[in-house]
Amino acid sequence: MSINGEIQRFLNDVDSKIYRRGLDYYRSGMVECVDWDGSYATAEVCGSEENPYLVEIGFSDDGEIEDWSCDCPYEWGPVCKHVVAALLALREKAPGETPKKPAMNAAKRKAVVEQLVGRAEKEWLAALILEHCQEDKRFQCQVLLELGDSGELEFAKELVQETIRANTRRGYIDMDGCDNICTDLDGILDKARLRIQRGQWESALEITQFVLLTGMKLAGKADSSSGSLGWTVHAAMETVTLALSSLVESGGDRAKWVRRLLETAQDPVFEGWTDWRYELLRRTAVLANEQNEDAFYETLANLSDRRWESFQDGPRYDEQDKQIRYYVIRHAHGAEEGRAYLERNLEVDEFRLILAKEYMEEGNYAAAEALCRERLAKEEQSRSRQLPGRWDLLLYEIYQAWGNREKQIRQSRALALMGAEGFYQITKGLLAEDGRWQETYPEFLAELKAARPAYEYMEILKLEGEIPLLMEQVRLNPESAFRYGAVLAPQYREEVCKLCTAVIRKEAEQAGSRREYQALCSLIRSLAELGGQAVAKTVVAELRQKHPRRRALMDELGRI
Numbered sequence: 023m024s025i026n027g028e029i030q031r032f033l034n035d036v037d038s039k040i041y042r043r044g045l046d047y048y049r050s051g052m053v054e055c056v057d058w059d060g061s062y063a064t065a066e067v068c069g070s071e072e073n074p075y076l077v078e079i080g081f082s083d084d085g086e087i088e089d090w091s092c093d094c095p096y097e098w099g100p101v102c103k104h105v106v107a108a109l110l111a112l113r114e115k116a117p118g119e120t121p122k123k124p125a126m127n128a129a130k131r132k133a134v135v136e137q138l139v140g141r142a143e144k145e146w147l148a149a150l151i152l153e154h155c156q157e158d159k160r161f162q163c164q165v166l167l168e169l170g171d172s173g174e175l176e177f178a179k180e181l182v183q184e185t186i187r188a189n190t191r192r193g194y195i196d197m198d199g200c201d202n203i204c205t206d207l208d209g210i211l212d213k214a215r216l217r218i219q220r221g222q223w224e225s226a227l228e229i230t231q232f233v234l235l236t237g238m239k240l241a242g243k244a245d246s247s248s249g250s251l252g253w254t255v256h257a258a259m260e261t262v263t264l265a266l267s268s269l270v271e272s273g274g275d276r277a278k279w280v281r282r283l284l285e286t287a288q289d290p291v292f293e294g295w296t297d298w299r300y301e302l303l304r305r306t307a308v309l310a311n312e313q314n315e316d317a318f319y320e321t322l323a324n325l326s327d328r329r330w331e332s333f334q335d336g337p338r339y340d341e342q343d344k345q346i347r348y349y350v351i352r353h354a355h356g357a358e359e360g361r362a363y364l365e366r367n368l369e370v371d372e373f374r375l376i377l378a379k380e381y382m383e384e385g386n387y388a389a390a391e392a393l394c395r396e397r398l399a400k401e402e403q404s405r406s407r408q409l410p411g412r413w414d415l416l417l418y419e420i421y422q423a424w425g426n427r428e429k430q431i432r433q434s435r436a437l438a439l440m441g442a443e444g445f446y447q448i449t450k451g452l453l454a455e456d457g458r459w460q461e462t463y464p465e466f467l468a469e470l471k472a473a474r475p476a477y478e479y480m481e482i483l484k485l486e487g488e489i490p491l492l493m494e495q496v497r498l499n500p501e502s503a504f505r506y507g508a509v510l511a512p513q514y515r516e517e518v519c520k521l522c523t524a525v526i527r528k529e530a531e532q533a534g535s536r537r538e539y540q541a542l543c544s545l546i547r548s549l550a551e552l553g554g555q556a557v558a559k560t561v562v563a564e565l566r567q568k569h570p571r572r573r574a575l576m577d578e579l580g581r582i
Contacts, residue, residue, distance in 0.1 A: 025085040029113045032087045036101050039196050044106020046198070053111040062573060065108035069094060077108035078536050080573065089574075091536040174217075175228050178210045182236055195244035203240060204250040207233050211254075214261050223268035227279060230265060231286055234258040238291040238298065255298055263305050276309045283309075284321045299325075300342045307349035315354045322346060341370050348373065371397070378416060387424035394420065410440040427456070435466065439473045446470070446482060477502070484509055493517075500525050504545060507552040519554035526561055530569070539578040546582055558582075 033041060047053070052068040061081040066074035075094045082088050096102035139147065154161050185206045189199030210233055217226035237255045246252065262283075269279060283306040292299040303321070310318060322343050329339055344367055352360030361380065364373045374393050381390035394417045401411070414437055421430040431452045438445040449466070453459040467486075471479050476499055483492040484506060493514050496502050503510075503521040510518050526545050533542050550558040562579055569575055 025081065026113050028081070028085045028087060029109050033106065033109060036106055037099060040099065040101055040103050041106055042191070042196070043103035043198055045110065047103055047107035048110040053107050056108070056111050056115050058112075058115065063108075063112050065111055067092075067104040067107050069104060075104045077104050078574070079105070079108065079112070089535070093537060174213055174225065175232060178213070178229060178232060181206055182210070186240075195240070197245040197248050200240065200244040200246050201248055201250045203244070204237075204254045207236060207254050208257060211257050211261050215264065218261075218264050218268050221268065221272070223265045223272065223274065226261070226265045227269075227282075230258055230261045231282070234262070234302070235286065235289060235291060238289070238295060241295055242291065259298075259301055259305060262302065263308075266305065266308050270308060276311065277314055280306065280309050280314045280317055284317055288321060288324060296339070296342070300346060303346045304349055307346060307353055310350040310353040312354055315350050318346065318350045341372070344370055345372055368393070375412070375416070378420075382420060382423055387420055387426075390420050391417065391424075410437050410442040414440065415442065427452075431456075438466075439469055441474055441478060480506065489513055496521065504548050507548070511552050515553050518552060519549060519557050522549045522552065522554065523557055523561060527564075530565055533575070536574045536578070539572075539575045542575075543578045543582055 036044075047067060047069075053065055054068065054074060055064070055066040057064050061083065063079045063081070065077045065079075067077055068074045075092055077092045078090065079087060080089045090101070090105050092102050092104045092108075094102055094104050096104075182203065185203050186195070189195055189202050191199075195203070210229060214226040214229040214233070217223070217229070234255065237251060237258060240246070240251060241255075244251070266279070268274075269276070283302065287299050287302045287306070303318070307318065326339070326343065348360060348363050348367075351363050361377070364377045368374050368377070374397060378390040378393045381387070381393070394413045397413045398417070401413070414433070418430065418433045418437060421433055424430075431449065434445050434449040434452060438449050450459060453462050467482070467488075470482060476495055480492060480495045480499075480502060483495065489510065492506055493510055496506055496510065496518075500521045503518050503525065507518045507522065522545070526542065526549065529538075529542050529545065533539055546558050546561055549561070562582060566576065566579060
């Protein structure tokens with residue numbers, strides 16, 4: 023079979039979603055620098071990063087694809103879209119065939135378009151836009167949305183409808199399609215925020231409500247693994263807050279928007295996305311007053327009944343319910359009644375945290391400390407605490423604000439032993455200021471060795487210049503010889519080089535891809551930089567002799 027036939031056979035086995043993405047990349051001219059070298063081919067494919075991804079493909083003497091690699095971070099399957107795009111381009115430049123003129127890459131095309139538009143006549147551009155509006159309804163909606171002064175909600179709905187239609191294939195919206203839709207939704211939110219700046223908070227709320235509901239519908243039927251949908255929903259929530267703040271300041275119609283937003287929060291599209299539902303309720307609570315607070319409680323009761331009917335009620339939902347009630351009480355009746363509600367419900371961590379912060383603002387540090395200590399005692403009863411939590415960190419903040427030096431040092435030391443980042447240096451600084459560092463250091467170092475993983479302990483040894491102790495740890499963890507070799511080499515060069523060589527030989531036995539060979543050669547370079555040039559040359563010769571059929575490895579060794 024010809025190479026083209028083998029490429030097609032390979033592509034036939036690729037996941038259809040990945041194939042479509044690769045095809046889009048190929049058609050968009052994202053493949054650059056396609057090169058054949060006997061039975062080995064490379065290509066550069068533009069992606070989301072500034073630099074293109076390198077795709078490498080090896081063929082057997084019969085033209086069959088034997089191995090392939092790409093240095094993109096894709097880890098959810100054997101073949102990524104960049105490999106697909108490269109193969110499609112390689113098919114056009116297979117050995118023995120006349121290569122076609124390479125397509126203009128995306129960056130160059132963009133620059134050319136900008137140049138042409140910049141020097142075009144205004145009348146000609148206007149005519150081109152009008153012509154394109156007639157041919158492309160989605161583009162027409164974009165123009166109406168961007169340039170119109172009214173009817174934004176209607177145009178926004180049309181635009182999103184067209185975008186969803188364009189990015190739906192066989193009833194499914196893939197990750198790229200979801201990202202495209204979210205881009206339009208984010209642009210619509212920009213229009214809503216512009217409305218808020220103009221004092222038009224009501225139209226802004228209508229637009230934002232539409233975006234929020236659209237995002238929730240999208241969550242149930244699209245691949246949102248890129249995270250773009252989460253950012254869009256969060257941006258919609260922030261826009262709701264901005265619009266409601268404007269409503270409160272202007273004395274707008276609270277009753278109308280409390281009713282509409284509570285209805286939105288009860289929409290079935292939020293089923294399965296409870297956290298976002300309660301987030302909307304929490305932000306809406308800023309409108310609560312004595313006249314409408316019962317509407318909030320009725321909504322919470324309805325949601326509770328709905329959860330109970332579907333056997334989903336539980337402690338987490340109970341906490342979310344109480345949190346919304348707190349915000350409603352605080353806005354409707356003031357801070358004093360809000361605090362009383364907090365004190366009655368301290369089993370909710372969020373309430374305990376809010377109350378502790380309030381005590382700190384009032385200077386009542388002993389009460390804030392008691393709240394933290396009670397919570398930490400409960401954690402110690404339920405499990406063995408190894409990692410620092412927010413209560414440990416808050417306790418340090420309390421002692422720092424309080425000015426209680428001894429408790430601050432004690433808590434800082436405890437956090438360092440739990441692995442809290444930066445607290446070793448903080449503890450050292452506090453003890454040094456008090457003139458106690460030298461006498462405390464040996465005991466503290468021994469505690470850290472017993473409490474923390476080896477890699478953390480070694481970083482401290484490096485920081486403190488404890489070279490003999492660091493070498494002891496490197497002997498136990500040979501892979502770390504590369505990380506600490508530069509520090510250790512002046513005293514232990516020969517031993518460090520032996521440890522590095524042993525690691526390289528072990529890695530060479532396990533390596534099997536271009537990326538792994540590159541990492542292996544990076545280790546060899548590091549060995550040479552540590553003063554082991556002769557040993558590195560010996561290792562290279564050894565690998566060449568032992569693995570002569572590994573073409574990619576030979577290629578990488580040749581670059582050292």
